[in-house]
Amino acid sequence: MGTLDLLKQAVMEGKRKEAMQLTQRAVEEGADPHEIINGWLIPALNAVGEKFEKREMFVPEMMISAKSMQACVDLLKPLIKREQAVARGTVVLGTVFGDLHDIGKNLVKMLLESSGFQVADLGQNVPPDRFLEAAREHNADVVGLSSLLTTGDSHVQQTVRAIKESEMGGRVKVICGGAALTSKFVVEVCGADAYAKDAAEGVKKIADLLQNR
Amino acid sequence: MAKVVFLPWNRQIETARGETLLELARTLGLPLEASCGGRRTCGKCKVVVEQSSDPMPPPSDRERKILGDLVHKGYRLACEAKALSDLVVRIPEESLRRRQVVLTSGPRRRIPVRLRPPVLPYPVEVAEPVLHAVKGDRERLADSLRDAYGLRKLVFDPFVLREIPVALRAAHGDLTALIRNRSEAISLRKGRDGLVPGIAFDIGTTTVVAYLLDLSTGRSLAVRAALNPQVSFGADVVSRISVCQEDQDGLEKLRSAIVGCLNGLIDEACGEAGIAPAEVLEATAVGNTVMNHLLLGLDPRYLALAPYPPVLQAAQDVKARDLGIRIAPSAYLHLLPLKAGFVGSDTVACVLATGLLRTQVPTLLIDLGTNGEIVMAGKGRLLCCSTAAGPAFEGGHIRFGMRAAPGAIERVRIDPATLEPSLQTIDRLPAAGICGSGVISAVAEMVRAGIVLRRGNFNEGLRSPRVRRGEEGWEYVLSWAPENAVGRDIVVTRKDVSELQLAKSAVHAGACLLEERYGSPFRRVLLAGACGNYMDPLDALAIGLIPENQGARIVGVGNAAGHGACLALLDTKQRRLAERVAREMEYVELSGLERFSELFVAGMAFPSAQEIPGNTNLLHQPEGNRG
Numbered sequence: 001m002g003t004l005d006l007l008k009q010a011v012m013e014g015k016r017k018e019a020m021q022l023t024q025r026a027v028e029e030g031a032d033p034h035e036i037i038n039g040w041l042i043p044a045l046n047a048v049g050e051k052f053e054k055r056e057m058f059v060p061e062m063m064i065s066a067k068s069m070q071a072c073v074d075l076l077k078p079l080i081k082r083e084q085a086v087a088r089g090t091v092v093l094g095t096v097f098g099d100l101h102d103i104g105k106n107l108v109k110m111l112l113e114s115s116g117f118q119v120a121d122l123g124q125n126v127p128p129d130r131f132l133e134a135a136r137e138h139n140a141d142v143v144g145l146s147s148l149l150t151t152g153d154s155h156v157q158q159t160v161r162a163i164k165e166s167e168m169g170g171r172v173k174v175i176c177g178g179a180a181l182t183s184k185f186v187v188e189v190c191g192a193d194a195y196a197k198d199a200a201e202g203v204k205k206i207a208d209l210l211q212n213r
Numbered sequence: 214m215a216k217v218v219f220l221p222w223n224r225q226i227e228t229a230r231g232e233t234l235l236e237l238a239r240t241l242g243l244p245l246e247a248s249c250g251g252r253r254t255c256g257k258c259k260v261v262v263e264q265s266s267d268p269m270p271p272p273s274d275r276e277r278k279i280l281g282d283l284v285h286k287g288y289r290l291a292c293e294a295k296a297l298s299d300l301v302v303r304i305p306e307e308s309l310r311r312r313q314v315v316l317t318s319g320p321r322r323r324i325p326v327r328l329r330p331p332v333l334p335y336p337v338e339v340a341e342p343v344l345h346a347v348k349g350d351r352e353r354l355a356d357s358l359r360d361a362y363g364l365r366k367l368v369f370d371p372f373v374l375r376e377i378p379v380a381l382r383a384a385h386g387d388l389t390a391l392i393r394n395r396s397e398a399i400s401l402r403k404g405r406d407g408l409v410p411g412i413a414f415d416i417g418t419t420t421v422v423a424y425l426l427d428l429s430t431g432r433s434l435a436v437r438a439a440l441n442p443q444v445s446f447g448a449d450v451v452s453r454i455s456v457c458q459e460d461q462d463g464l465e466k467l468r469s470a471i472v473g474c475l476n477g478l479i480d481e482a483c484g485e486a487g488i489a490p491a492e493v494l495e496a497t498a499v500g501n502t503v504m505n506h507l508l509l510g511l512d513p514r515y516l517a518l519a520p521y522p523p524v525l526q527a528a529q530d531v532k533a534r535d536l537g538i539r540i541a542p543s544a545y546l547h548l549l550p551l552k553a554g555f556v557g558s559d560t561v562a563c564v565l566a567t568g569l570l571r572t573q574v575p576t577l578l579i580d581l582g583t584n585g586e587i588v589m590a591g592k593g594r595l596l597c598c599s600t601a602a603g604p605a606f607e608g609g610h611i612r613f614g615m616r617a618a619p620g621a622i623e624r625v626r627i628d629p630a631t632l633e634p635s636l637q638t639i640d641r642l643p644a645a646g647i648c649g650s651g652v653i654s655a656v657a658e659m660v661r662a663g664i665v666l667r668r669g670n671f672n673e674g675l676r677s678p679r680v681r682r683g684e685e686g687w688e689y690v691l692s693w694a695p696e697n698a699v700g701r702d703i704v705v706t707r708k709d710v711s712e713l714q715l716a717k718s719a720v721h722a723g724a725c726l727l728e729e730r731y732g733s734p735f736r737r738v739l740l741a742g743a744c745g746n747y748m749d750p751l752d753a754l755a756i757g758l759i760p761e762n763q764g765a766r767i768v769g770v771g772n773a774a775g776h777g778a779c780l781a782l783l784d785t786k787q788r789r790l791a792e793r794v795a796r797e798m799e800y801v802e803l804s805g806l807e808r809f810s811e812l813f814v815a816g817m818a819f820p821s822a823q824e825i826p827g828n829t830n831l832l833h834q835p836e837g838n839r840g
Contacts, residue, residue, distance in 0.1 A: 014668050014818075055686040058711035060817040061668045067814050077375045082662070098518035100804035101601070103813060124804060125519040151517040 003029055007072070011044040013106045014064030016071050023072040034081040036131035040116050040134045041069050049111075059107075062200065066110040071191055073114050077159035085170045086119040095178075096155040101148035107199040108144060108162040113202060128155070128162040135168050142206050146194075147178040156181065159192040173209040177202050215296045219243055220263070220303040220697065228296055234260055235291035238304070239545045242372075246308045258291040259308050267298035292481075306444050329784045331547070332494045335390045337361055340379055350377045354401075356389060368397040372542040380517065391494055394785070399494050399543045404520035408491045410434060410589065411502035412482065413782040414475060416500030416508065417441060418450055418583055419616065420743075421471070421522035422775050423478035424782075425486055426497065431783050437478045437734070442470040443507070448609060449583050449682055454517045468510045472537045479540060479630050493540035496533055497547045497782040499774050501557035501584065506546060508536065520802070521554030521676075528792060547788065549781055550795035555599035560586040562777025563741050564794045565787055567770055569595065569728050575733055577724055579759070580741040580774065581606045581649070581748075584744040585720040586799070589727035589735065595798040596730055599785045600723040604627060605716040606649040612685070613703045615646030617743055620698055622651040622691060624749070625657040632677040634658070634691055644697040647705070649744035655691060655705050657752035660819045664689055669714045671707055714817055717758040722801060722812035725760050730801060734762050741773035755819050761820040 001009075003026045008018040026036055048065045051057040057065075091112055095105050102124045102187035112119050120138045122130060135143050143163055147156050160174050176186040177196035186195040193209060214229050216238055224241050235258050238245040256279035262269060266333065270285045280288050283578050291308075314342040321825060339357045342348060348356070354377060358364045369377075380388055384403040391400045391409065409428040414421065421441050422478050425434040444454045446467060448608055456463040465469065476490075483490045498508065502523050506513040509531070511524040528550040533540050549558035563580050564570060575591035580633055585602035608621070609613030615621050618814050624637040634655075638644050647655065659665040664680055667674055671687035672681065679690040688704040697703055738759055750767035780787040803809040 053443060053806050055708075058669065058686075058707060058714075060711055061713040063814045064817055100519045100521075102804060106810050115267070132709065149451055149517055151451070151458060151514070 004031065006042040006112050008040045010067045011041060011065055011125055011181065012048055014061060014068050016068040016149065017073050019068045020075060023075050030054065033076040037073060038086055041072055045069050045111060045114055052200045061109055066107065069114045070110055070210055075172040088116045090118040090138050091144055091206060092115055092120045092122065092131065092138055092140040092143045093144045094126035094131060095124035095146045096152050097125060097127045099147055099149050100124045104199060105146040109203050111199055111203045131159050132162050132166055135163060135172050140172055141210055142173045142175060145176040146200065147176065147180050151179045152180055157190045160192045167197065175205055175209065216299045217296045218301045220301065231295045231297055233292055234294050234296060234302055238291060239295055243304065244510040245304050247264055255449060256290060257308060259288050259305060259306060259833055260291045261287045261303040262289055262300055262378050263287065263303050264301040265298055271295065326431055326780055326783050328431050329786055331785050332391050332399055332409055332428055333392045334409055334429065335362055335392050337388060337390055339386045341386060350381050356637045364392065370543040373398045373400065373754050381659055382472045396780045400541050403426055407490065410488055411495040411625060411782045412479060412493050413778035414496065414498040415772060415778050416433050416471065416498060416504040418501060419444060421560055422476055422480065422772065423482050424775060424779050425482040426779060426782060435482040437473055437482045439478055441476050441477050443467050448604060450501060453503060457512060458514050464510065464512060467507045475734050476539050491541050492624060494544050495542060495782065496544065497549065499549050499558040499562040499778040501559055502551050502554050505551060516554045523551060523554055526551055526795060528788060547781065547790045550799055552597060552795050553800045555584055556586055556597050556800060558596060559774035562587065563773040563790050564588055564595065564772050565780050566773040566790055567739050570790060574737050575731065575735045576737040576739060577735040578741060579724065579745060579775065580722060580738045582742055583607060585723065587723045588729055589731045593796065594697055595730065596801060597726045597798050598727055598801040600719040600803060600805050602719050605652065605712045606654065608648045610712045611647060611652055611709045612706050613646045614652065615648055617648040620752065622646030623647035623648055623747055625655040625658050625691065627662045629662040630660060632664065632675065632679055642690045645699055650747040652713055653748050653756060657711055657755035659705065659754055665710055665819065669710045669819065718813055719817040720758055721760060721816035722809055725810055725812050726803065727801065736765055738765055738767040739770045740767065741770050745769055747773050757816060770795060771816035
C-alpha cells in the first residue's frame, strides 16, 4: 500500500500520530497538499460517515477520526496555495439560545471544515438575531442550528423564522439537528430546509442543499 | 386467541381465556406491582394499553374511581382489564415491583460530628397559676425558661400555643420544651426523657433516601429509601423541567409527587423507630438544584436556559408544614445552599461529608450520577463543575441497563483466555439486566480481555460464540437466555460501549480541566454515590473514567450527599460551613470551553491494554452495607 492509502486507513482508524507522520511523508514524496485533502482525507472521513450510518462505527470513533483528520489538515493548510483553496460553501453554525451544549455542533464543525467548507462558529447560547447577523456578515450559504434541550424548541422556531423572514430568506438554507429535534418539527412546523439526525447526516445534507441550489 | 405484548420487556403471551392483564403478567413472571395481591383494592397495578386490535371494553367503575383522569390517557388497572384482543401493554415505572437497592450506609471513614443540634430539650418546672396574679400559660412557661436558661424573646408558633395548656397540666408542671436555636419553641412534652428525632433527606433524581436520627445522641433510628415518583414524569432533570413548561399544572404535580414520597418515607422510618411522625422535630434536605426547586415549588424553567440561573442559592429554613411535609407542625425543614444550576446542595453536602473544605491533600471528588459533579479541593481552594454524563452510570441508555435492583449484574470478570465471563448479581438472583457499576465492570473487562479495542470498537477477529454481530452491531454475550431472568441473551453492545465512552470521557475531561485550573495534580480521588461506591477503582482506571495520576489513592465514600445532610441535621455549625462551601467554591461552566471539547475528544479512547492496571481476579463484595 502506498503512503496515501496508509494515510486514509490511519484516519479511518483514528490513529492521529501515525496519520500526521504519513501526511508529512506524503508531502515529502511530492504529493499535492490539495490533492491529499480532497483525494484522501475527505474520502476517509466520508467512509467513516458511511460506516457510522451502517452502525459499524459510533460517535466516539467518528470523533477520534475527525480529530486525526483535523490534525493532518492543520499540517497541510499552510502548504496550500491560496487560489487552490476554493471553499465548497460557507456555513454559519451555532447552538440555539438557552443551550450550552456544543459537542454535537463541534463535531459537525470538524467534519465540515475538514470537508472543505468555511465555517463561522457562533458557539452556544446564540440568540436568533445573532444567527441572522452572522449569515449576513459571512454571506452564508447555510445556517446550521443545534438544539439539545427539549426546552429549546421555541428558540429553534424563532431563529428559523428570523432568518426565513429576512431578506436572506430566499438564498440561505437552514438546517437543524440535535437530540431534542425531529424532522417533522424542524421542517413542517419551523419551516427549515432540512433536518439532520446526526453529525454525519448533517454534513451530507448540507452538501446536498448546496448542490441543489 | 389474543396476543399480549408487555413493554418495556417485549414479552409476549397468548391466551384464549380472557384472563386479566395482571394474571398474564404474573404468568410471565413480570414484576408488576399489586400490593393488595390482586384483590382489586390497592390500585397499584396501573398499566397503559398502548395498542389494541379491537376496542377494549370500557373501564369499570372501580377503574374510573381509582384512575380518575388517567383513564383518558389509556391507563387501566391490570387486575380489572381483560385480554380479549391483541394488545400492547406498557407497565410504567411506577407500577414496577422492585425493591430499589440503595446505598444507605455512611462513609467508611467516619467523620467526627460534634453534636450541636438546632433543636435541644430544655426540662423545666412551670409554676401553677395563682388566683390573685393570673398569668397566662405561655407567660409562665416563658418565665420559667428565662429564669432557668436565660432564654428571652422566645417565639411560640400557634401550633405550640395550642399544645401548651394540655401539656402543662398533663405534666403537672414538669415538662420539657424543645427549643430551636434558643429562639423558638417547637414542641412540648411531659417529663424529661425521650428522643429528639430529626430526619435528613437526600433527594436524588432517581432515588430518595431518608435518615431518621436522634439529635440528642446522633444515633441512627432508621434509614429508608424510595424511588423518586417524579421518575414517571421523565428520567432526567431536563425532562422534568419540560413538564413544568408544557403542562400548566406540571410544577404542582411534580411538587406533590416528591412531597408525597417524603411523607411516605417519614411514615416508614418512624414506623421502624416506633415513634409518631409528629415527634420529628427538625428536617434537612439536599438535592440537585432542580430537585431543590421542585420541592419548594419554585419554577425551574430558567434552569434550562443558559446561563442557568437558580431562583435561589442560599440555604432556606421553611416550616415543614408549609411544604406539606408531615412532621411536628412547628418543625422546620432546612434546605442546604446550592452553587449553580447544575451544582446543587447535594454536591455541597458531599464536600461537607468528605471534609474537603479543610483538606491539605489535593483531592478530586466525583459524584457519579446522571450529572457527574466533580470537585477539586485542597489547601483552602475549591473548584467544581458538572458534566452531562448522561444516564449510563445508572444503567440508562444501555440496552440491558437497569437500576441497581435485585438481579442486576453488578460485577463481571472475563477469563482472557476463554472469553467466558463470571457474573455477580445483586442478591445473587438470576440476571435481569446490568446496573451502572456492572456496565463499568463489564466494559473494563472487555477492554482487558481485548474484546474491545482502544477506540471502543470490537475486535472482530475473535473466535468465541459470545462475540458476535447482532442487530445493533457487534455485541458480547454476558448471559445466555436460559441462564437469566429475561429469557433473552443479555449482551453488551457496541452502542452501549459508545454510551459509556461518552459518559466517562465527559467526567474524565471535567476532572482534567479542574486539575489544570487548580494547578497541581490530585493525590486522592473520592468516589461518591452508589455507582461510585460499588465500582472497582481499577475498573474506573481501566476505562479511563479517572485520569491516572501515579500513586493517587481512590476511595469510595458512599452516599456522601446523604451523609452531609445528616451532618447538617446534627450540627448547626455544619450549616454555616455549607454556606461557606457554596460561597467559596469556584464554579467552572464547562460547556462554553474550547479546552473542555478538546479534552472530551482526547479522553474518548480507552487506555490500551498495556497501560491499564491489571485485573483483581476477585469477585469480591465491596465494603459497606446496602439498605
